[in-house]
Amino acid sequence: MTTQRYDAVVLGAGLGGLLAAARLARRGQRVAVIERLDHVGGRFTAKTFQGAQVSTGAVHMLPFGTNGIVAAMLRDLKIPHAIHDAEVFGSFLVHGRQVRARSLIGLARVVGPRQFPELVRLGYAILLRPPRAAETDLTFAQWLITQGITRASHREMVLFFERVAHFTLSVDLDQVAYTEVAAILKNMLRYGPPGIVAGGCAAVANALADRLQAAGVDLLLSQEAHAIQTHAGAVTGVTGIDRMSGATWELQTTLLVSDIGPAATAQLMPATATGPDSIASPFKAVATGLKTHILSENSLIDHQGILYCLDTERIAGIVQPSNSDRSLAPPGQHLIITHQLWRPDHESIAEARAHARADLANVLGPGEGDRWRVLTMGQYHDAWPVNRAIQGRDSLPETTARGLYLVGDAVKPSGYLMVEGVAQSVNDMLAALDRALPGMMDPLPAHAIPGRRRAMHWLVGPPPPDERSAPPQV
Numbered sequence: 317m318t319t320q321r322y323d324a325v326v327l328g329a330g331l332g333g334l335l336a337a338a339r340l341a342r343r344g345q346r347v348a349v350i351e352r353l354d355h356v357g358g359r360f361t362a363k364t365f366q367g368a369q370v371s372t373g374a375v376h377m378l379p380f381g382t383n384g385i386v387a388a389m390l391r392d393l394k395i396p397h398a399i400h401d402a403e404v405f406g407s408f409l410v411h412g413r414q415v416r417a418r419s420l421i422g423l424a425r426v427v428g429p430r431q432f433p434e435l436v437r438l439g440y441a442i443l444l445r446p447p448r449a450a451e452t453d454l455t456f457a458q459w460l461i462t463q464g465i466t467r468a469s470h471r472e473m474v475l476f477f478e479r480v481a482h483f484t485l486s487v488d489l490d491q492v493a494y495t496e497v498a499a500i501l502k503n504m505l506r507y508g509p510p511g512i513v514a515g516g517c518a519a520v521a522n523a524l525a526d527r528l529q530a531a532g533v534d535l536l537l538s539q540e541a542h543a544i545q546t547h548a549g550a551v552t553g554v555t556g557i558d559r560m561s562g563a564t565w566e567l568q569t570t571l572l573v574s575d576i577g578p579a580a581t582a583q584l585m586p587a588t589a590t591g592p593d594s595i596a597s598p599f600k601a602v603a604t605g606l607k608t609h610i611l612s613e614n615s616l617i618d619h620q621g622i623l624y625c626l627d628t629e630r631i632a633g634i635v636q637p638s639n640s641d642r643s644l645a646p647p648g649q650h651l652i653i654t655h656q657l658w659r660p661d662h663e664s665i666a667e668a669r670a671h672a673r674a675d676l677a678n679v680l681g682p683g684e685g686d687r688w689r690v691l692t693m694g695q696y697h698d699a700w701p702v703n704r705a706i707q708g709r710d711s712l713p714e715t716t717a718r719g720l721y722l723v724g725d726a727v728k729p730s731g732y733l734m735v736e737g738v739a740q741s742v743n744d745m746l747a748a749l750d751r752a753l754p755g756m757m758d759p760l761p762a763h764a765i766p767g768r769r770r771a772m773h774w775l776v777g778p779p780p781p782d783e784r785s786a787p788p789q790v
Contacts, residue, residue: 317555317564322348322534325554325567327541327584328575330358331386332724332738334524336573338393339746341531348534348567350541350556357521358575359725360735367646369516369637370609370692375653376637376644379484379733380503381511386520386739395523400640402509402621405774409679410472410626416619419777426626427472435473438463442498443505456481456497457490475626482657483624483633484733486603499731505774507736512620512640539565544572544584544720551719554584573745575724578711585717592715592722604660606668606695610652611645612680612688617652628679630656630671652680652688658695669693713745718752721745 326337329351337349355361359373369376378386381401390397407416408426415425420439424432441463451459460466460474467474474489481489481497513520529535541556545566553568574581578592617623617636625631631654638645645651654676658668672693673684680688710726723745728737 317566319566319568320348321568322346323569324348324571324573325350325569326573326575327554327581328358328724329353329356329525329535329537330575330724330738331360331521331524331735332727332742333358333573333575334521334528335389335393335739335742336575336723336745337528337533338395338524338531339389339742340571340573341528341533342393345571346532347528348536348569349528350539350554350567351535351537352540352559354538356525356535356537357518360517360738361521362516362518365609365691366611368609368611368649368651368691369518369644371517371607371653373696374517374735375607375635375655376512376516376641377510377635378513379510379736380507381509383508384511384739385732385736385743387511389739389742390520393524393527395520395527397520397523398514399511400514400620401511402619403778404619404621405509405778406621407617407619407623408476408626409623409628412627414617414623420775423476427470427476431470431473434465434470435476438465438473442501447495447498451494454494455490456492456494457488459494460489472626476624479624479626479632482605483622483655486605486655486657488657496730500733503731503733503736508774509621509778512635512637514641516637516641516644541576541584543586544581544717546586546589546717549589549716549718551717570719571721571749572719573721573723575722577724578722578726581715581720581722589717592711592720604658604696606656606658606665606672606693608654608672608676608693609691610654610676610680610688611649611691612652613649614680614687615639615650616680625675625679628675630668631675631679632656634679665695668695713741713748714752721748 323345324340324347326333326347326349329349333349334356337347341347362369362371378384378399382399387399405417405419405422407414410426417423417426423435427435465473478489481487481492485492525535538559539556540559541554543555544551545553545555551570551572553566554572555566557564581592617634617639620640623634625633634652634654636650636652638651654672656672677684711722713721713727715722723741724738727741729740729744732740
């Protein structure tokens with residue numbers, strides 16, 4: 317068995333692990349990253365398949381674009397990247413046509429003149445006043461009912477909220493707290509529209525890996541951790557095996573950061589130790605979804621944002637990332653990615669895939685195999701979700717073992733979507749580390765939430781360029 321000593325060891329080379337390693341290296345720590353796969357990125361990378369960049373989890377998109385947490389970290393760490401922000405608040409497939417909404421006012425064309433005043437009333441309640449005591453334990457579906465909003469009375473409005481939840485959270489409206497939806501919507505307005513990463517998410521993951529290696533971080537791929545070692549309640553190291561050679565190893569450290577999830581981390585702990593603490597929540601939903609990659613000869617979306625689908629049976633949202641970067645698809649083709657909720661308790665995966673193909677035929681036309689074709693259909697469920705079961709923090713960055721911290725999907729703070737929450741979990745982990753070890757401060761500036769005035773621009777249109785974040789580095 318080989319033995320090495322590091323100031324910090326990171327388990328998992330997903331986006332959270334890579335960002336954590338970069339931030340720790342920036343502090344002057346000697347860092348190693350352990351990854352069981354032969355590549356970095358986890359759910360934030362892509363594989364080339366039939367000339368297209370097929371994402372492993374994310375849809376090549378940063379939910380808050382150039383003004384978000386991920387983009388701020390990339391700029392601060394001087395990671396080469398470019399982001400193409402959406403120029404619209406969103407577009408919607410409704411009543412057989414696509415409706416572009418540059419602003420919140422544009423939603424009047426989505427829900428119709430009768431429902432729009434009610435949407436304005438809900439918007440005021442969600443965005444401009446704090447949740448009342450009686451609302452804090454309600455699901456969003458329950459809260460809508462208290463406001464007199466049902467599918468029978470306000471079909472388009474309920475579908476609007478439902479499809480946004482399905483696409484961004486992979487849960488139903490009765491599986492997410494009202495307070496969490498309110499926090500998310502506030503952040504969506506403050507940070508701004510999503511953005512597609514040039515080169516896809518793999519470009520960011522690979523650029524981070526290159527920067528880590530240039531900074532002297534040991535990036536150890538195809539290595540599987542077997543056990544976390546502890547003594548007197550504190551981390552002392554981790555042991556594992558090289559999946560290629562079969563050689564065993566031990567990495568000694570007093571600081572271990574896990575990006576493999578609370579459950580997998582707990583399984584590596586000694587039998588006498590307790591695992592990471594979970595935060596109790598009344599919402600026990602499991603994030604489940606089906607994502608489909610399609611190549612099409614014809615363009616479906618004429619902008620760089622998200623098309624939310626109110627007309628479809630199951631597909632909740634569609635993006636066309638090749639609008640932002642043509643290299644993501646073969647020449648003359650468009651890469652289209654759809655996402656829908658999968659309900660494994662009520663349907664098989666074969667049934668979910670059949671629903672997807674039926675929706676695609678309605679949206680793209682019946683020419684599958686001619687004008688368009690499905691590249692991949694990938695489902696996720698529980699163990700390694702793109703979004704975890706409960707939106708809003710599931711676990712704390714600190715654990716019961718001294719020196720063991722968590723980052724990643726299950727540690728997302730309330731209000732932060734997808735990879736933006738993963739990045740924010742790294743900020744929270746470092747803040748927890750600084751509380752435990754005063755003086756080990758991060759030299760990078762803290763990321764501030766944009767001012768309220770910027771969010772108000774979305775009432776009538778996107779914020780002007782001088783109120784957006786600094787241009788991305790290329």
